[in-house]
Amino acid sequence: MLSHILNWSRVPPVVALSYFSRQYPPHPITAQYALRVLNSYPPDVLLFYIPQIVQALRYDTMGYVSEFIINTSKRSQLLTHQLIWNMKTNMYKDENAEILDEDIGRKLEGLIDTIISQLSGSARMFYEREFEFFAKITNVSGTIRVFPKGPERKNACLKELSKIDVTPGCYLPSNPESVVLEIDYKSGAPMQSAAKAPYFARFKVEKVGLTALERLGAVSEVPDFTDESKQIYQGCIFKVGDDVRQDMLALQIMELFQHVFKLADLEVYLAPYRVVATAPGSGVIECVPDTKSRDQIGRQTDIGMYEYFRHNYGDEMSTEFQAIKDRHNGNIMLDSKGHLIHIDFGFLFESSPGGNLGFEPDFKLTDEMVLIMGGRVDAPPFQWFRELCVQAYLACRPYREAIVSLVSLMLDTGFPCFRGNTIKLLRQRFLPLASEKEAAQHMDRIVIDCCKNWRAKAYDLIQYYQNEIPF
Structure with a gap:
């Protein structure tokens, strides 16, 4: 009777993912059905469930989720980026990346290496420029952390932000529908925290949609974005030393x-x-x-x-x-x-x-x-x-x-x-x-x-x- 499960109609992604949770015992038939369902959804739907997809690896005793992550990362560059960010986050149990998660830490590390190794050409260029640009933005928080709160930290924040040039064809991880055009260098402001140094910054972005941004992973030259009617300023807070997964x-x-x-x-x-x-x-x-x-x-x-x-x-x-x-x-x-x-x-x-x-x-x-x-x-x-x-x-x-x-x-x-x-x-x-x-x-x-x-x-x-x- 279990074989009939493979012919069940499609369920929402979260229901399919639940077959890889502690709610149900692992079974190859239910795993195959869940994969068929998940593969039927487009990448823009799966983006919402990135945290659950990564956590499903904990209960993936037969390797089905690992296979799904590797294969689905080939379908979308934006999905690939979000998967890598989330897997990097969940490799460790602590905020300082010192205590490896014994259940999935090594598995995540191997998956990240596999996904990155299969990138080539314009897709590889898109990945490298995005992650390099965002690393510079995030590192400001770590750099200003040594300065005392007040004018010194504020000046350090403005100085570090001014060193960053916008790399054409990049986006903010929280906004994969918009491309970053400018940094408001005067907007840098440390937030109220004594031990840590989160900071605020504004970016001029143009909303182009997931499809247009996805195409950046398929072209060698980044096009110009000049539609002023779709341009806004987006404020963000960047945190280092704080777990935002909850x-x-x-x-x-x-x-x-x-x-x-x-x-x-x-x-x-x-x-x-x-x-x-x-x-x-x-x-x-x-x-x-x-x-x-x-x-x-x-x-x-x-x-x-x-x-x-x-x-x-x-x-x-x-x-x-x-x-x-x-x-x-x-x-x-x-x-x-x-x-x-x-x-x-x-x-x-x-x-x-x-x-x-x-x-x-x-x-x-x-x-x-x-x-x-x-x-x-x-x-x-x-x-x-x-x-x-x-x-x-x-x-x-x-x-x-x-x-x-x-x-x-x-x-x-x-x-x-x-x-x-x-x-x-x-x-x-x-x-x-x-x-x-x-x-x-x-x-x-x-x-x-x-x-x-x-x-x-x-x-x-x-x-x-x-x-x-x-x-």
Whole structure:
């Protein structure tokens, strides 16, 4: 009967990848079916699942995933680059690349060598110029690290950035749809970190699309990019000494939710910005354009969130919901249209600040947020918010196993958010045995419980006294 599996219809990529996870025992028939499914998807779809594809190697006892990675890297240069960056990142368990991952470290090293050795001609040139250019950009962080915080580190950052010439035909790892045209040499700015030295920089890029950028790996001469209507400035943060892989996972889940909400035609706004890990303890983080943190608004003005929206943008307000912790005002952004955008996902699933106390409520819903929505739980705007939360929750429930599979493949990475009961607790949050009515009531109770919750106020107070973050 197992032989009939090979004739099953196509499933989503994450389901196919789940056959290489601890969810299922290894079997050559299921592995062959999973490979057939994965090979049926174009490279631009597979780009989303790069972290899970690499982690599937942990359970690849028969070599099927290794074979898939080698063969699929021949289909797309952009996919090849992303695979190499992710495999380099996962070779080691620590941020300093000193502790080799005994399960897949050597395997990843061999795969990287194999993939690079099969590159030739224009594809090899594309790989070399991209990785050389991005290495220069990343190395700025390591160079300025020895300088003390303040003007010295700032000047060192500007000096090191000015030494880098833009190599034609390169892109930022977080944005494989756009080619880099210029570096804003005046934009270099070290971020707030004593031990490490992340820094911010802006780049002028032209959006050309995946197909056009892919063609750069097939030509010996890079064409000129002159369409000013497609050119923008993209800000990024470059980190060395910080593991950004957990952020990548959180944003993957957020992007899945965004897709679900679009399918359900819900007016729920999500902004899953891009993060790419490029080496152990290194990565690039896209900055969300046209935003300020609630912390910045508090420092720069004497007004609250309510006055900020009334003064600038009337009553327009969209909101999003994710059960992620450490939600102080430095981690909540507001854009010019009034959207709330969450950043920094260092605490999620089973991890939380203060030694995993789990002190914060399910999500943050403060007095001023409620004030924007009418000030009362029975106000029409707040009632609409409650309805949207319930509708969004119900829309996500049918996709429970896809999200579980996405997370399951990452369980052996050693992320601090995994503490043994992640999948059990994740499934429970979807209330799999509850009726739709019971699930709706459950979500509505969560909204009411979070409304002006004293624990959210207490956490803001702690952040104010510890880190001087206004609230």
